Amino acid sequence: MRILEPEHFEGARALVRRTWRVSYAHLFTPEEIAAFFEGPRPPRDPALVFWSVARWGAFLDGELVGSSSLEMRADGNAELRTLYVDPDVHGRGIGRALWDTAVDRARVEGADGFVVRVLERAEALGFYRHLGAEEITRGTLRVGARVAPTITLRLGLRPGV
Numbered sequence: 485m486r487i488l489e490p491e492h493f494e495g496a497r498a499l500v501r502r503t504w505r506v507s508y509a510h511l512f513t514p515e516e517i518a519a520f521f522e523g524p525r526p527p528r529d530p531a532l533v534f535w536s537v538a539r540w541g542a543f544l545d546g547e548l549v550g551s552s553s554l555e556m557r558a559d560g561n562a563e564l565r566t567l568y569v570d571p572d573v574h575g576r577g578i579g580r581a582l583w584d585t586a587v588d589r590a591r592v593e594g595a596d597g598f599v600v601r602v603l604e605r606a607e608a609l610g611f612y613r614h615l616g617a618e619e620i621t622r623g624t625l626r627v628g629a630r631v632a633p634t635i636t637l638r639l640g641l642r643p644g645v
């Protein structure tokens with residue numbers, strides 16, 4: 485697991501896109517996925533200020549096979565973004581290692597909680613629940629012409645918060 489440098493960003497974007505095509509094939513057509521990646525970024529919650537903390541990559545035999553990034557939010561939570569593992573190597577502990585790295589860093593940053601937004605029908609929902617995160621809000625994400633329901637989950641990082 486290591487911090488990704490700018491020279492890896494293109495590879496990380498390709499990994500995310502490939503993972504979408506395989507893992508979300510039951511949710512979106514290839515055209516909808518292409519529209520999502522080639523169109524403007526979806527708007528973020530204007531009530532929250534975000535700043536980037538770090539971006540990590542997981543490597544197997546020198547190949548980038550997983551990535552994630554962490555942002556801090558003005559509401560005191562850290563937000564996990566873009567956690568993706570190459571579908572060829574799912575189930576080998578890479579997702580958990582990326583999750584643990586980001587949670588540890590969120591604690592160091594002094595975050596009260598750790599949040600992540602996931603598509604309601606993505607298998608990753610079970611993964612996040614398995615790791616202890618609980619649903620806090622629901623929303624939507626526009627992917628091409630489709631509007632997909634999302635769930636935001638949170639893991640508390642301090643007792644009582």
Ligand SMILES: CC(C)(COP(=O)(O)OP(=O)(O)OC[C@H]1O[C@@H](n2cnc3c(N)ncnc32)[C@H](O)[C@@H]1OP(=O)(O)O)[C@@H](O)C(=O)NCCC(=O)NCCS
Binds near residue numbers: 568576603
């Ligand atoms: C979700 C994802 C990141 C998990 O990564 P992974 O490397 O396959 O997961 P791991 O092997 O590290 O699994 C860690 C633990 O979670 C469990 N787990 C993994 N996927 C799970 C699922 N869908 N439901 C329930 N538990 C799950 C594993 O059994 C394992 O449990 P254990 O450590 O107690 O034995 C990966 O499947 C993925 O990239 N999915 C597609 C993209 C995606 O939807 N990303 C989320 C964007 S918000």
